[in-house]
Amino acid sequence: MHLITLIMHLTMDRPTYQTIYQASHTAYAAAVHLPARGFLLWGQPFQGTLGWLLAAYNVFACILMGYDKLQAIRGGRRIPENTLFAIALTGGSLGILAGMLIFRHKTRHLSFRLGLPVIVLLQAWLLSRYF
Helix, strand or coil: CHHHHHHHHHHHCCCCCHHHHHHHHHHHHHHHHHHHCCEEEECEECHHHHHHHHHHHHHHHHHHHHHHHHHHHHHHCCHCCCCCCCHHHHHHHHHHHHHHHHHCCCCCHHHHHHHHHHHHHHHHHHHHHHH
16 A cells, blocks of 8 residues: 555544554565665764664554554553653664554544653753763
8 A cells, every 4th residue: 555545544533443453564665674774863873783773663663653543443452651651761762653653543643642742852962962
């Protein structure tokens, strides 16, 4: 499924389970395959063990957002917001942000709309300063 078609499907009021599944594959491809092809992050090649661990952690974070959205649709047990913020603060901010945009989840919460970009910028600043 093309990315534009996927985004159009995700803008529906209630995305289907198949659309959520396909969106998780898109997030996986963005977080894992781009680093493998030499994607540059802050001017440095995104490779090595730390890079792969960070990519895997962000895929995990994005999948958690998809799972939480699925549980919200089903009315099941949810992941607490504090847990999602803890994952974002410990390096999964891009995955949480991607999951938020891909799955259209937590987009109405001001704490997520403002907090996650601040966390991403803070982590980018820290990475540029110390690596």
